[in-house]
Amino acid sequence: MNERPHLAVVGAGPAGLAAALAAAGRGVRVTLIDSAAEAGGQFYRQTAAALGARRPQALHHQWRTWERLRDGLAVHIEAGRITHLTDHHVWFVERHDAPRGADGADGPGRVADGAGGFTAHALLGPEQEQPVAVRADAVLLATGGYEKVLPFPGWTLPGVVTAGGAQAMLKGGLVLPGRTAVVAGTGPLLMPVAAGLAAAGAKVAALVESADPRAFVRHARTLAAQPATSAAKLAEGAQYAAELARHRVRTLVHHTVVAAHGSGRLEAVTVAALDGDGRIRPGTERRIPCDSLAVGHGMLPHTDLAQALGCRLDGLNVAVDDEQRTDVPGVWAAGETTGIGGAVLSMAEGRIAGLSIAARLDSRTPDVRSYQAAAKARTGLREFFAALEAVYAPPAHWTEQITDDTVVCRCEEVPASAIREAVDELGAGDVRTVKLLTRAGMGWCQGRMCGPAVAGLAGCAPEPSRRPFARPVPLGVLARAGETDDQGNVTAY
Amino acid sequence: MTSRRSPLSPLTPQSPQSPQSPLELVRARPNPAFTVTFDDREITALPGQTIAAALWSAGITSWRTTRERGEPRGVFCGIGVCFDCLVTVNGQANQRACLVRAEAGDVIRTQEGNGHHE
Numbered sequence: 001m002n003e004r005p006h007l008a009v010v011g012a013g014p015a016g017l018a019a020a021l022a023a024a025g026r027g028v029r030v031t032l033i034d035s036a037a038e039a040g041g042q043f044y045r046q047t048a049a050a051l052g053a054r055r056p057q058a059l060h061h062q063w064r065t066w067e068r069l070r071d072g073l074a075v076h077i078e079a080g081r082i083t084h085l086t087d088h089h090v091w092f093v094e095r096h097d098a099p100r101g102a103d104g105a106d107g108p109g110r111v112a113d114g115a116g117g118f119t120a121h122a123l124l125g126p127e128q129e130q131p132v133a134v135r136a137d138a139v140l141l142a143t144g145g146y147e148k149v150l151p152f153p154g155w156t157l158p159g160v161v162t163a164g165g166a167q168a169m170l171k172g173g174l175v176l177p178g179r180t181a182v183v184a185g186t187g188p189l190l191m192p193v194a195a196g197l198a199a200a201g202a203k204v205a206a207l208v209e210s211a212d213p214r215a216f217v218r219h220a221r222t223l224a225a226q227p228a229t230s231a232a233k234l235a236e237g238a239q240y241a242a243e244l245a246r247h248r249v250r251t252l253v254h255h256t257v258v259a260a261h262g263s264g265r266l267e268a269v270t271v272a273a274l275d276g277d278g279r280i281r282p283g284t285e286r287r288i289p290c291d292s293l294a295v296g297h298g299m300l301p302h303t304d305l306a307q308a309l310g311c312r313l314d315g316l317n318v319a320v321d322d323e324q325r326t327d328v329p330g331v332w333a334a335g336e337t338t339g340i341g342g343a344v345l346s347m348a349e350g351r352i353a354g355l356s357i358a359a360r361l362d363s364r365t366p367d368v369r370s371y372q373a374a375a376k377a378r379t380g381l382r383e384f385f386a387a388l389e390a391v392y393a394p395p396a397h398w399t400e401q402i403t404d405d406t407v408v409c410r411c412e413e414v415p416a417s418a419i420r421e422a423v424d425e426l427g428a429g430d431v432r433t434v435k436l437l438t439r440a441g442m443g444w445c446q447g448r449m450c451g452p453a454v455a456g457l458a459g460c461a462p463e464p465s466r467r468p469f470a471r472p473v474p475l476g477v478l479a480r481a482g483e484t485d486d487q488g489n490v491t492a493y
Numbered sequence: 494m495t496s497r498r499s500p501l502s503p504l505t506p507q508s509p510q511s512p513q514s515p516l517e518l519v520r521a522r523p524n525p526a527f528t529v530t531f532d533d534r535e536i537t538a539l540p541g542q543t544i545a546a547a548l549w550s551a552g553i554t555s556w557r558t559t560r561e562r563g564e565p566r567g568v569f570c571g572i573g574v575c576f577d578c579l580v581t582v583n584g585q586a587n588q589r590a591c592l593v594r595a596e597a598g599d600v601i602r603t604q605e606g607n608g609h610h611e
Contacts (some may be wrong), residue, residue: 047521410575
């Protein structure tokens with residue numbers, strides 16, 4: 001058996017890759033487990049190889065950084081230091097209490113603080129029926145995030161997609177949601193999405209951002225407090241703005257989509273200006289014909305695996321210390337699962353986690369100097385994104401725009417009226433009670449799509465959901481999940 | 494402002510008649526296309542594309558009707574989280590079109606309700 005300690009990294013986006021490279025470079029054997037066909041995560045989502053893209057970078061930013069990650073991964077795979085499992089969807093990470101192995105094999109692989117190792121349970125391929133188990137001495141969760149979308153009348157019409165979804169379909173499959181798009185919502189993702197769609201040949205009729213430009217002024221001091229970070233980020237913003245101008249995309253700030261219209265599919269959206277209180281300014285409504293709407297209101301972290309392991313959350317994010325350790329021994333977390341902050345922050349966190357893991361698996365304390373630059377970048381970017389979060393906000397009174405017949409829970413088709421009834425007449429004051437009374441959040445997506453909307457309608461703060469498994473699991477797989485062979489590292493059962 | 498030609502722009506100016514495509518943007522040379530069927534209609538798909546991407550390329554945006562209201566649905570999140578894009582592929586219901594790769598000869602059908610009526 002291999003004596004070197006073994007790390008399982010869940011997620012091959014910027015955070016997971018940076019961590020895998022850092023750890024593998026210091027003698028740790030790494031298994032990188034990811035659901036996509038190729039590494040990259042959402043930010044560096046790769047075009048399917050069979051599509052033969054000779055200039056994939058036209059759909060990306062910070063491509064040189066990606067090349068470094070990609071080439072580094074290839075070198076480690078070639079040398080046998082990293083095993084990359086593609087198309088593996090991890091649904092549960094199991095923590096073993098007792099030291100494993102009857103032979104008392106407490107080699108260098110045992111985490112110093114006593115964890116008995118882990119098994120990452122995954123399902124193979126898009127059908128997700130064949131199980132795979134990966135044993136490891138330590139786990140890094142780099143599960144990233146997904147988009148938050150708040151409902152509005154018409155948001156279930158075909159042609160209405162998440163902003164990130166439009167980008168993922170474009171990067172991965174080289175397709176557009178339609179010929180004429182509106183990009184709307186709030187957040188730093190909207191500009192690159194609009195620029196990408198326009199470059200790929202869509203007519204982008206408008207970029208509709210609900211943030212109030214005055215909020216930028218209010219937060220200017222925080223945004224400028226980290227000069228290096230701000231300069232880089234402002235340059236990035238200016239680059240997107242130039243691309244939008246080149247494609248003659250008009251940007252409507254402090255505006256919102258009031259409704260999407262169409263019969264059977266999207267035909268137009270109504271947009272309106274917002275007043276100082278964040279309400280629709282009467283008389284400013286206008287209709288924009290379009291066959292696609294890419295909409296998003298920020299990002300949410302994927303924390304299911306961390307929660308099932310018992311990791312403490314800080315708000316909606318996995319709580320980590322300066323070394324990116326969770327409060328569960330042997331479990332680290334990095335990237336957007338610990339807080340939304342973009343690819344550069346994710347890579348800094350991943351690098352710190354990888355160096356910490358390599359040291360801790362060798363019963364050493366990591367040398368802080370080895371990741372000084374990454375720690376500095378992490379501090380600056382976290383502050384910057386905290387300020388951005390205050391600037392990019394949905395309209396203050398977005399719940400007022402949701403008509404009673406608007407479907408809020410897309411899976412169970414629960415209308416806003418049912419949720420309001422549960423709150424106003426039945427006294428529900430939290431997402432869980434609303435769910436029990438209305439079925440909102442009980443469907444396929446397990447409340448990932450409607451959670452923030454239900455919380456808003458119930459007048460409570462969004463709270464993390466507790467989901468025992470990170471994705472649907474066939475019952476046959478679940479029944480046999482305990483019967484893993486703990487000798488091998490990758491075991492089909 | 495006069496129009497400037499960027500490195501990303503096509504050689505012909507943008508107009509409704511000659512839209513630049515994502516394939517052009519990345520100078521794609523895809524492997525040979527193949528045929529799949531959607532509700533008995535033949536459509537062309539490119540290797541590497543998901544079922545959802547193949548359907549979008551054919552101008553199709555919905556391939557499921559909901560259980561309660563019978564409303565049409567297609568891609569929403571595009572990354573496998575929302576389950577809105579469920580579809581029946583080769584007789585197997587509840588496949589996420591945004592995750593499953595299209596293969597030559599796939600028989601894709603609109604999924605009605607929970608997909609288990611047939």
